[in-house]
Amino acid sequence: MRNDKVIQVEALTKQFGDFKAVDHISFHVEKGEIFGFLGANGAGKTTAMRMLTGLSKPSSGKGTVAGFDVLKESERIKERIGYMSQKFSLYEDLTVKENIRFYGGIYGLSKNQIEIKTSQILQELNLSEVGSKLVRSLPLGWKQRLAFAVSMVHDPEIVFLDEPTGGVDPNVRRQFWEAIYQAAELGRTIFVTTHYMDEAEYCDRVSIMVSGKIEALDTPDNLKETFKAESMDEVFLKLAR
Amino acid sequence: MRRLRFLIQKEFIQIFRNKALLPMMTLLPIIQLIVLSNAASNEVKDVRIAVVDQDQSELSRALSNKIVANDRFSLIATPFNKKDALDLMQLDEVDIVLEVPNDFERQFYRGEQPQLQTLVNAINGQQATVGSGYLNNIISSLNNQIRVDEPSLFSGIPKRNEPVVVSSNNWYNPELDYPHFMAPGILAELTALLTIVLTAMNTVREREIGTIEQINVTPIKKWEFILGKLVPFLCLGLILLTVGLIASKLIFDIPMRGNIGVIFIYAVVNLICVLGFGLLISNFAETQQQAIFVAFFFVLIFVLMCGLFTPIDSMPKWAQYATIPNPLAHFISVSRKVLLKGSGLADIKMEFLYTFILAILFNAAAVWSYKKQE
Numbered sequence: 001m002r003n004d005k006v007i008q009v010e011a012l013t014k015q016f017g018d019f020k021a022v023d024h025i026s027f028h029v030e031k032g033e034i035f036g037f038l039g040a041n042g043a044g045k046t047t048a049m050r051m052l053t054g055l056s057k058p059s060s061g062k063g064t065v066a067g068f069d070v071l072k073e074s075e076r077i078k079e080r081i082g083y084m085s086q087k088f089s090l091y092e093d094l095t096v097k098e099n100i101r102f103y104g105g106i107y108g109l110s111k112n113q114i115e116i117k118t119s120q121i122l123q124e125l126n127l128s129e130v131g132s133k134l135v136r137s138l139p140l141g142w143k144q145r146l147a148f149a150v151s152m153v154h155d156p157e158i159v160f161l162d163e164p165t166g167g168v169d170p171n172v173r174r175q176f177w178e179a180i181y182q183a184a185e186l187g188r189t190i191f192v193t194t195h196y197m198d199e200a201e202y203c204d205r206v207s208i209m210v211s212g213k214i215e216a217l218d219t220p221d222n223l224k225e226t227f228k229a230e231s232m233d234e235v236f237l238k239l240a241r
Numbered sequence: 242m243r244r245l246r247f248l249i250q251k252e253f254i255q256i257f258r259n260k261a262l263l264p265m266m267t268l269l270p271i272i273q274l275i276v277l278s279n280a281a282s283n284e285v286k287d288v289r290i291a292v293v294d295q296d297q298s299e300l301s302r303a304l305s306n307k308i309v310a311n312d313r314f315s316l317i318a319t320p321f322n323k324k325d326a327l328d329l330m331q332l333d334e335v336d337i338v339l340e341v342p343n344d345f346e347r348q349f350y351r352g353e354q355p356q357l358q359t360l361v362n363a364i365n366g367q368q369a370t371v372g373s374g375y376l377n378n379i380i381s382s383l384n385n386q387i388r389v390d391e392p393s394l395f396s397g398i399p400k401r402n403e404p405v406v407v408s409s410n411n412w413y414n415p416e417l418d419y420p421h422f423m424a425p426g427i428l429a430e431l432t433a434l435l436t437i438v439l440t441a442m443n444t445v446r447e448r449e450i451g452t453i454e455q456i457n458v459t460p461i462k463k464w465e466f467i468l469g470k471l472v473p474f475l476c477l478g479l480i481l482l483t484v485g486l487i488a489s490k491l492i493f494d495i496p497m498r499g500n501i502g503v504i505f506i507y508a509v510v511n512l513i514c515v516l517g518f519g520l521l522i523s524n525f526a527e528t529q530q531q532a533i534f535v536a537f538f539f540v541l542i543f544v545l546m547c548g549l550f551t552p553i554d555s556m557p558k559w560a561q562y563a564t565i566p567n568p569l570a571h572f573i574s575v576s577r578k579v580l581l582k583g584s585g586l587a588d589i590k591m592e593f594l595y596t597f598i599l600a601i602l603f604n605a606a607a608v609w610s611y612k613k614q615e
Contacts, residue, residue, distance in 0.1 A: 079460045087454070089450070089454060094255070102247055108243065
């Protein structure tokens with residue numbers, strides 16, 4: 001069904017001077033999918049994601065996110081998506097509850113909704129006891145999971161995650177992916193960049209970017225078959241050479 | 242509009258949670274106010290003088306005595322020739338050399354006009370003009386005193402043109418109390434300066450930490466973001482002004498002849514203006530260093546050209562026009578007018594108008610240049 005393509009882009013390009021950070025990429029993402037966006041550092045993953053989230057204006061090409069035009073309706077898109085950036089971006093000098101209230105308020109939630117969301121998030125993440133503590137005092141793994149929860153405070157259709165598991169231990173990474181699966185089960189589309197190849201195996205489909213272009217796009221199993229590889233690691237090495 | 246409430250609430254929590262910010266906003270300005278109001282004085286108190294008395298007459302000695310008696314002068318030396326006196330000036334031991342010619346007394350009683358010569362070290366222009374002004378006053382008062390004391394001496398002489406007598410009264414600051422003049426100006430300067438720097442830094446800090454990106458990916462409106470920064474810092478600026486006014490009243494007993502409400506009404510417009518300017522700077526800075534550097538570049542120009550230390554009226558014409566876009570100049574003018582002169586809203590309407598226009602321009606530019614999308 002056509003309607004199920006929540007992200008659809010054609011020849012999307014971002015040019016900085018002579019340098020094409022993202023070079024005519026075309027793909028689509030279906031509703032409820034966990035879409036892995038892979039690539040080496042500097043391959044253009046983050047730039048591509050920033051164009052989809054309305055943080056960066058595409059130089060050329062076209063596309064829609066949640067049914068809105070990325071060129072003309074970026075503010076409408078922002079109402080429907082969640083975003084968790086590479087940099088940790090909750091307020092460290094606010095408490096856990098204050099952060100949830102602030103972002104809830106910014107997304108236009110009512111006082112009642114904010115209260116419900118707060119207790120829900122605190123419960124799901126087992127953070128009830130530290131709800132009134134400054135975010136600064138939490139361990140990194142907790143902060144990341146909180147940031148993920150806060151990015152979904154307004155129940156967005158699509159969540160964009162930019163290297164969400166950078167710098168956390170394997171245990172927390174597993175917890176994080178469990179949370180991603182939970183979100184996907186609720187019908188949310190997850191668009192996640194990573195350079196951990198084992199994480200790519202958890203995705204429904206992955207695309208691999210090399211110097212601004214999408215070189216491969218398929219399910220992890222199909223990719224391994226096409227490239228005659230044992231693991232996603234090998235697929236990636238063969239592509240990136 | 243609801244979003245705005247959450248932005249303002251968040252900003253206030255952060256301000257009050259910052260242990261360094263509140264003392265910085267209250268204590269430091271009071272210290273500056275005390276130090277600057279007393280130290281940044283243009284008053285000339287000690288003029289060092291050398292008198293070369295080649296006449297050695299009763300009259301010339303009377304003149305010397307009169308100079309010594311004045312507590313603004315200190316007689317450093319009485320050399321016999323001009324060369325020695327000039328050497329003293331070269332060594333920076335004296336500021337003024339007064340030379341009395343050798344037939345001074347005789348010429349005076351003959352009704353001729355003897356010439357006294359003053360040589361003034363004008364490296365420090367202020368000291369020089371004020372010092373020689375004092376000296377002229379002393380000489381003419383001696384002149385008058387003799388005319389009154391010994392009218393007979395002059396009876397036979399046809400009356401020359403009596404000089405026009407100017408008697409001056411110092412209005413609005415009758416005791417010429419320097420802190421009374423400086424404190425309101427410095428208060429205005431501090432309020433504007435601190436708020437410019439704080440807003441510029443605050444927004445850039447969010448950019449450095451990365452929280453601004455999280456804000457940019459929400460459907461928040463640009464004007465909401467700018468207003469969300471402006472309102473809390475406006476309150477902070479008004480608190481600063483209140484603290485400063487109370488401190489100036491307690492410490493310097495500055496007069497408050499006008500309605501304090503007028504100052505606050507004007508201050509709201511002025512603070513919105515300078516806050517818009519601070520936010521404008523922050524939109525172009527990537528790091529806090531950049532923001533502070535650019536903010537200081539403008540703050541220095543604003544401060545030096547605001548009429549606090551040098552009167553705007555004595556600037557060249559082009560510079561006088563250049564003070565129109567300077568919000569500080571208007572703030573200082575208003576605080577002096579209202580506090581010292583008792584001016585009301587009608588008297589400061591030009592300052593109001595200029596500041597209002599600037600406030601709109603700066604804030605419109607700040608909203609326009611705030612980019613949610615690269």
